[in-house]
Amino acid sequence: MLKLDIGRIKRERIIIISGRRAVEISLLSIATSFVLFSLVLMYEGADPLVAYQNMFSFAFDPKLGLSLTIHRSVLILFTTLAFIIPLRAGLWNVGMEGQFYLGTIGAFFMAYTFASLPSEILIPLILLGAAAAGSLYGAIAGTLRGKFNVNEVVVTLMMNNIAFWLIYLLVVGGPWAGIAESSSRPLPKSAHAPYIFNTPFTSFLAIALAVVLFVFLTKTTTGFKIRVLGHSINTAKYVGIDEFKMSVLVMSLGGAIAGLAGYHMWAGDPAFLMIPRPEAYKAVGDLTYWGIILGLVTLLNPVPAIPASFFMGSIIVGATVLVRRLRLPFGFDFLFLGMISITFAAFQFFYNYRLKVMKK
Amino acid sequence: MIEISPTLWPFTTRFLEVSTILVLAAVGELLTQRSGVINVGIEGLMLFGAATSFLTAQAFGPLWGFATGTLVGAFLGLFHAMLSVSLRVNQIISGMGVWLFATGFVTYWADRYTGPLKATIPRISGLTPAFFIALAVVIIIWFVLTRTHFGLKIRSVGENPAAAEVSGVNVTWTRYFCTTVGGALGGFSGAVLMLSYLGAWSHLPTKGLGWLAFGLVMFSLWRPGILLVGALAFGFVWQFAISPESIFPGFPAPLPVNRMLPFLLTIIILTIISTERFRRRWALMKPEALGQPYIKE
Numbered sequence: 001m002l003k004l005d006i007g008r009i010k011r012e013r014i015i016i017i018s019g020r021r022a023v024e025i026s027l028l029s030i031a032t033s034f035v036l037f038s039l040v041l042m043y044e045g046a047d048p049l050v051a052y053q054n055m056f057s058f059a060f061d062p063k064l065g066l067s068l069t070i071h072r073s074v075l076i077l078f079t080t081l082a083f084i085i086p087l088r089a090g091l092w093n094v095g096m097e098g099q100f101y102l103g104t105i106g107a108f109f110m111a112y113t114f115a116s117l118p119s120e121i122l123i124p125l126i127l128l129g130a131a132a133a134g135s136l137y138g139a140i141a142g143t144l145r146g147k148f149n150v151n152e153v154v155v156t157l158m159m160n161n162i163a164f165w166l167i168y169l170l171v172v173g174g175p176w177a178g179i180a181e182s183s184s185r186p187l188p189k190s191a192h193a194p195y196i197f198n199t200p201f202t203s204f205l206a207i208a209l210a211v212v213l214f215v216f217l218t219k220t221t222t223g224f225k226i227r228v229l230g231h232s233i234n235t236a237k238y239v240g241i242d243e244f245k246m247s248v249l250v251m252s253l254g255g256a257i258a259g260l261a262g263y264h265m266w267a268g269d270p271a272f273l274m275i276p277r278p279e280a281y282k283a284v285g286d287l288t289y290w291g292i293i294l295g296l297v298t299l300l301n302p303v304p305a306i307p308a309s310f311f312m313g314s315i316i317v318g319a320t321v322l323v324r325r326l327r328l329p330f331g332f333d334f335l336f337l338g339m340i341s342i343t344f345a346a347f348q349f350f351y352n353y354r355l356k357v358m359k360k
Numbered sequence: 361m362i363e364i365s366p367t368l369w370p371f372t373t374r375f376l377e378v379s380t381i382l383v384l385a386a387v388g389e390l391l392t393q394r395s396g397v398i399n400v401g402i403e404g405l406m407l408f409g410a411a412t413s414f415l416t417a418q419a420f421g422p423l424w425g426f427a428t429g430t431l432v433g434a435f436l437g438l439f440h441a442m443l444s445v446s447l448r449v450n451q452i453i454s455g456m457g458v459w460l461f462a463t464g465f466v467t468y469w470a471d472r473y474t475g476p477l478k479a480t481i482p483r484i485s486g487l488t489p490a491f492f493i494a495l496a497v498v499i500i501i502w503f504v505l506t507r508t509h510f511g512l513k514i515r516s517v518g519e520n521p522a523a524a525e526v527s528g529v530n531v532t533w534t535r536y537f538c539t540t541v542g543g544a545l546g547g548f549s550g551a552v553l554m555l556s557y558l559g560a561w562s563h564l565p566t567k568g569l570g571w572l573a574f575g576l577v578m579f580s581l582w583r584p585g586i587l588l589v590g591a592l593a594f595g596f597v598w599q600f601a602i603s604p605e606s607i608f609p610g611f612p613a614p615l616p617v618n619r620m621l622p623f624l625l626t627i628i629i630l631t632i633i634s635t636e637r638f639r640r641r642w643a644l645m646k647p648e649a650l651g652q653p654y655i656k657e
Contacts, residue, residue, distance in 0.1 A: 334464035
């Protein structure tokens with residue numbers, strides 16, 4: 001056994017963790033991953049300080065990366081919210097990737113079908129389509145869980161892969177294939193996301209959604225029921241909360257939120273405005289898994305998820321500079337993201353325990 | 361109209377290869393889960409196994425490739441055990457962390473060497489030798505789990521760690537052992553994928569096989585026998601999805617539809633098996649303490 005209580009250091013169990021401690025832990029884990037990554041940078045012959053300075057100056061420069069940072073942050077925020085809501089009811093939604101793809105399909109379906117409508121009517125329709133497709137996809141997992149007690153982790157993971165091929169089917173040589181090889185037709189002009197203060201309006205939608213969900217979870221009866229179910233299934237049964245209804249509700253809610261990201265991602269970035277080739281949309285799909293990590297880091301609270309996503313977005317965008325500007329090997333940015341994720345995982349320890357130095 | 365093609369035997373060897381990969385990864389996960397630890401990072405284990413074995417095989421030959429692939433898997437399993445057993449981190453987070461780390465690290469590490477292997481491994485009339493190893497591993501794990509004292513210990517740790525501890529089983533050690541062995545098998549399966557099935561490195565080569573193996577464990581009801589049958593069926597479906605024309609020339613369905621089949625099938629089978637009737641009749645249940653860290657008070 002790996003004994004941590006050898007000597008004078010003892011681990012102490014924490015039952016309820018304060019928000020302040022959560023912030024401290026996440027800052028500490030971020031700092032640790034930066035230190036670890038410095039070693040890799042030095043191994044590759046790059047100066048860590050120059051690299052980090054380059055990263056953040058790019059990510060926060062209004063002329064260069066800031067709009068990209070905001071855009072990616074909002075994607076992460078959507079997926080974080082999509083993860084938080086079901087887990088509040090005790091359901092692990094690891095299907096944000098699939099729901100995001102379905103949202104993409106819903107949004108593009110609406111955009112192609114009603115391309116002639118003016119954008120005041122078209123964009124609400126698209127948002128509705130994206131949310132509906134995502135929520136239906138989430139509801140499948142919720143129904144299976146509520147009705148037959150099928151493990152939702154496995155179901156959502158499988159559905160992620162199904163959704164990947166679903167888009168592939170539509171885009172690569174399918175009905176939505178564009179002129180460019182293996183990417184879709186461009187979005188009609190009226191479907192492009194309108195900008196407010198130089199940012200796609202979906203960014204404000206996401207932030208508003210985070211606040212609304214916070215109120216929903218803490219102040220409404222349904223939110224209370226969700227939290228009761230998350231704490232104890234037996235208590236929920238005893239007070240007459242319908243587990244099946246709740247499972248479907250939270251999963252479809254999560255799915256709808258992840259689905260909205262499907263519109264935001266492709267319509268809010270002038271570099272896309274279409275579904276790109278499979279490797280490119282798969283790479284974006286992989287980003288959605290950050291929702292899991294950030295959801296847990298923020299202790300399932302939608303409001304702190306806003307700054308957390310923004311910070312993560314800045315790293316995601318900034319890290320691309322390492323490859324492009326500093327000529328470090330391909331995949332270096334992904335390596336950094338991987339290292340952050342594993343440090344976050346390891347630092348989960350401090351959410352449950354506190355190390356204490358004992359006096360003898 | 362539908363005729364059996366002369367490529368049937370090559371197809372069979374290919375699909376048995378996929379089954380081999382699946383069964384190796386899944387039976388390792390089965391052992392891990394039987395001891396009460398869940399490792400969702402199989403895809404990551406396989407990626408690491410594949411990358412390590414690929415790079416080693418390029419330098420020192422395929423045999424070393426298998427060895428290092430397995431070793432790296434074992435190390436990752438050990439790491440997961442450290443996080444989830446000793447540090448009591450949430451096991452899904454820890455597994456996801458390993459997977460995300462693997463996607464990043466492997467891309468950085470192996471993508472610049474993208475290309476085919478220099479040397480291939482010998483085959484037994486077209487069949488990969490790893491197939492027989494996989495069969496042996498399934499039988500060994502089945503035997504250990506159901507017929508030996510040690511297997512009883514593993515199962516008791518997975519069902520009720522507190523009771524196991526009282527009767528003198530070292531819960532921590534057992535979980536470490538099972539997770540490490542499971543990790544090694546995952547790494548080995550990645551090596552088989554790379555050195556035997558694909559034979560060339562490309563960007564993130566596992567393409568969801570690891571997730572499929574994870575689903576397989578769930579619906580095998582934690583029985584190695586059912587797992588083997590499931591893996592054979594899934595290997596068939598997977599390979600059929602890639603080249604349906606090798607059995608039925610002129611098979612009409614477009615490719616991506618077929619690629620969804622294995623995942624769709626998992627959901628359907630899982631749903632059927634999860635119904636109350638099935639569970640009661642077979643009296644097979646998941647390990648009671650699965651995914652819960654054991655806290656000695």
